[in-house]
Amino acid sequence: MSGGLLTINMLLSKPFDRLRANGLNRRIPGFVFTSSPLSSFRYLRAEILRYAIGMINQPYIYLASQSPRRRELLHQIGVRFETLLLRNDARRIVGVDETPLVAEVPVDYVQRICLAKAAAAWEAILFRNLRKMPVLAADTTVAIDHQIIGKPRDREEAYLMLRQLSGREHLVYTAVAVKLNEHIESRLSTTTVTFAELSEERIRRYVAGAEAHDKAGAYGIQGLAGTFVQRISGSYSGVVGLPLFETTQLLNSFGCKTP
Numbered sequence: 041m042s043g044g045l046l047t048i049n050m051l052l053s054k055p056f057d058r059l060r061a062n063g064l065n066r067r068i069p070g071f072v073f074t075s076s077p078l079s080s081f082r083y084l085r086a087e088i089l090r091y092a093i094g095m096i097n098q099p100y101i102y103l104a105s106q107s108p109r110r111r112e113l114l115h116q117i118g119v120r121f122e123t124l125l126l127r128n129d130a131r132r133i134v135g136v137d138e139t140p141l142v143a144e145v146p147v148d149y150v151q152r153i154c155l156a157k158a159a160a161a162w163e164a165i166l167f168r169n170l171r172k173m174p175v176l177a178a179d180t181t182v183a184i185d186h187q188i189i190g191k192p193r194d195r196e197e198a199y200l201m202l203r204q205l206s207g208r209e210h211l212v213y214t215a216v217a218v219k220l221n222e223h224i225e226s227r228l229s230t231t232t233v234t235f236a237e238l239s240e241e242r243i244r245r246y247v248a249g250a251e252a253h254d255k256a257g258a259y260g261i262q263g264l265a266g267t268f269v270q271r272i273s274g275s276y277s278g279v280v281g282l283p284l285f286e287t288t289q290l291l292n293s294f295g296c297k298t299p
Contacts, residue, residue, distance in 0.1 A: 101218070101296055102175040104161035109262065110178060113282040117298050119291065124161055124175060136160050138190075146183035147213055147228070154179040154215035155226060162219045174220045174294045180281050182257030184210040189257045198247040198258035202268075205257065207237040212257070214278040218290045227290055229283035231274025233261070238268060 100120035103110065114121050136156045140149050157177035165175060182189040184204060192198035209232055217226040246265065252258040259265035261272075261279045275283040288298045 101173055101291070101294075102161065102165065102170075104157055104175050104177040107178075107281055109260075109280050110282045113277055113280065113284060113287075117284055117288065119296065119298060121176070124164060140188055144188075145186060146181055146188045146211070147230075149188055150179050150181045150213040151215045151226060151228060153181075154217045155224065158217040158219040158224060158226075172221065174218050174291070174296060176216065176218050176287070176290070178214060178216045178282055178287075180212065180214040180256050180278075182210055182212055184208065191256055192253060192258045195247045195253075198252040199243055201258040202238060202243045202247070202252075203240075205235050205238075205259075206243070207235060209234045210257070212274075212279045214275075214281060214283050216283060216287050216290055218294050220294055223294075225290055225293060227283070227286035229275045229278035229286050231272060231276075231278050233269060233279060234271040235268050236270045 100122065102124040103114060103121045104124050105111075106123070106125065111121075111123065136153060138153055141152075144152075154177055157179060158175060161175040161177055164170075165172065182205075189201055189204070189210070192201055212231045212233055214229045214231075215226055216229070217224060246252060247258070249264070251260050251263045251265065259268065261269060261276070272279065275285065277284045278286075291298055
C-alpha cells in the first residue's frame, strides 16, 4: 500500500466524533454530516478515498536542477515535482557543456544551455526507465556590455565581477524549458538590474561569505546582495533563477495546472 493511502486508512480508523472535530467536512468539498453517524461515516470514507486518489494521481513534473532557489519557487506556486539529478554514467553523456561558443551573445547562450539541459534530463528519464512526465530545466546568466558573466571560480573572480557591476545596469537572462517526449517549449525572461556604487570593502566583505560562489554574476538578489540593488525592471523571480510568469505559461501548456 502506498504511503498516501496508508495515511488515509489510518485517518479513517479514527472515531466518528474525532473526524467531525477535525473539520473534515470543511476540507472535502460538498460533504455535509447527516443526522446518521453511520451513513455520514460511509459517505465520508468514500469521499476521502476519492479525494486522496485524485491527489496521489495529480500530474507532477521533474525539475532538472539542484538549485534550492528554484525548488522554493516551484513550492511557492504549488507545483508538485521530483528533483532529477543528472548523475554521470560511464555508458552515456548526460552532462551539459556550458562553455560559450565563439562570438555567442548572452541571449543565445542562455537559451541554448537551457534547451540542452532539458534534452539531457529527458535522456536521463529514458535511460533510467522513469515514469514519463514533463521535465523542467532553467538557466540564468548575467550580461554587461554584451559579455556573459557566469559563476565565479573563486573569491577573487567574484570580487572582479562585482566591481564590474558596481554602479551600473546589467541584464539578467533566465531561460526556462519544458520537455515531454519529442515536444519541447521554452520561454525567456529578461530583467534589467541597477547596482549602487559598491566600495571595495563592501565587496570584499560580501565575497568572504558563501553566497557569491554558486550564482551567475557572483550575487544572489534574494540574499545579502539585495542591498546592492537600486532598481529592477522585469522579473524578480527571474533574477532569483525561475521566472514564475513564464514558468506557469509553460507548465499550463503541458497540462500542469497552477494557481
